[in-house]
Amino acid sequence: MSLRARLARLSVDLTPWRGSRDFRILLIAGTVFFLGGMVGYVALPFQLYQLTGSNFAVGAMGLVTIAPLVVFGLYGGALADHLDRRKTLIATGIAQAAVCAVMLANSLLSHPQVWVIYACGALNAIATSLQRPSREALLPRVVKHQEMAAAVALSSLTMQVGQLAGPALGGVLVGTAGVSWAFGIELTGVILATSLYVGLGSYKSSEHSKPPSLRGIGEGITYAFRRKDLLATYVVDMVGMFLAMPIVLFPAFATDILKEPKLLGLLYSAEAIGAMAASLTSGWAKRVHHQGRAVVLATIGWGASVGLAGLAPNIWVAIAFFAVAGGADMVSVLFRSVIWNQTIPDEMRGRLAGIEMLGYSLGPLGGQARSGLVADLTGVRTAIVSGGILCVAGVIGTTVWLREFWRYDARTDEHAIRERDLRTAAEAAG
The missing domain is CATH 1.20.1250.20 (MFS general substrate transporter like domains)
Incomplete structure (x- = not known):
């Protein structure tokens, strides 16, 4: 080729x-x-x-x-x-x-x-x-x-x-x-x-849909917890964001540790640059079928990169590792979203999207509090490095616990097959 x-x-x-x-x-x-x-x-x-x-x-x-x-x-x-x-x-x-x-x-x-x-x-x-x-x-x-x-x-x-x-x-x-x-x-x-x-x-809802209620919300939560592969997408992301969210430490890291306060803005931009690079080179993603493994490995890559950034001898090395972390996080986001969108029934999609929103909102908020507390108790570098190590360990532990996620294959998963058949039938009818 x-x-x-x-x-x-x-x-x-x-x-x-x-x-x-x-x-x-x-x-x-x-x-x-x-x-x-x-x-x-x-x-x-x-x-x-x-x-x-x-x-x-x-x-x-x-x-x-x-x-x-x-x-x-x-x-x-x-x-x-x-x-x-x-x-x-x-x-x-x-x-x-x-x-x-x-x-x-x-x-x-x-x-x-x-x-x-x-x-x-x-x-x-x-x-x-x-x-x-x-x-x-x-x-x-x-x-x-x-x-x-x-x-x-x-x-x-x-x-x-x-x-x-x-x-x-x-x-x-x-x-x-x-x-x-x-x-x-x-x-x-x-x-x-x-x-x-x-x-x-x-885009009207299903004719069998019911008005919003606590029972309906509970049905969505129950569905998410019963599907171990789906539950793993939430847990892996929460583990990654809660344990290895370093953004709140960037001012102290740039000013007190790396002695480069004028370049603080580049620390904030590094992850977005890495994520954009991953998005612009994402053509390979459509050939990946073991999407659970991709999420696990990407989140491990996120934690490892954050931990290495905490050890960086200068700000340029830190920026490089944070960019790699941003790219890894983007890969995780990509495949988690694909799993959600290819396997969740349309009549449940809104409720599950609400749960997703809570996951990627509360995880970073809690992670910033954790990072700030650990930094005050032990130091900025220790907070960043320990967060990366704990993230890697936490993701591995989650994968062992929810091992169905590692085995997930979009070609054979019953939920993916059902949604694919429904979409194919709808497109043929339309």
Whole structure:
């Protein structure tokens, strides 16, 4: 095989983009939405610190958003299994735009109110929790079953573009034009994304769906726990994020350990750069069938890379290892998403998306607290290195416990076969 052919097999697969109009809408809307959201992500804590001068006041925003994420994430998942997902995206988009407008108006006051910022943070968390399961649950409906790996890789690029460009743009805006301009950009992004959602086709729920209820939410949780392969996708990710989440230590690591405070921003960007590189070379992913093994090995790679970054003699070596960690995490995200989207029945997809959202929201939040506590007790390097070692050990332990995950094969798994047959029949009928 020629070098050109080998490179072509690695390059990102654009088949879903070419073949599905609604996938293109979701991808463009997601890019616009996430880019604007990351600009606001920088502006909000900056404004809070300006008004209060308190680091605790900034950190308290995380406490304000935890309860809405837990409660409304699960409810939003049940809602996604009952209502037309397009209508849910539009309604929650309008709510998010209203919250952004209040944030913008408050920032224009001569004396912005802190309580308004916290209230808007909680309301935005509610709207996001209600919206995200519907957006995630739409992906299997708009692309073909065999195109799922490529669709997930392309969707991930939208987040990575936002993670790279959004904070940079937000930092420039708050430092020059002021936070109001940043909130204005965020509002514009939400309005544009919501307008794009209007152009989606209708994606109604199953005729047998029931209104959201505690019983329905419980059925989703029970389904997730009964399927050991599915449970493993949540547990492996939680272990990786809780034990080896180093981001909260970056300021101290760059300033006190590596003596390069001016290059702190590169530490924050390193993981996104690695993740983007993994996405752009993800063409090989469609040929992987033992996706559970890929998740396990990628998460071990994440932990090992984070641990090695903690031992780095200078910031450039640390950046390189954090970039590798970001690439490994992207591979884990890719194959976990493929397993979810190729095996979960559509009538359960929203509720399971709500559980997924809790997993990748609460794991990093808990991991940051763990890293900060261990660093205060033992030192920054020890916190990073020990987190990486514990992550590797924890993932191996989880794999031994849930060994069905290691044996998972998309070609023979009963859930994957059922969903593949249903999608094939639906495409033939349509």
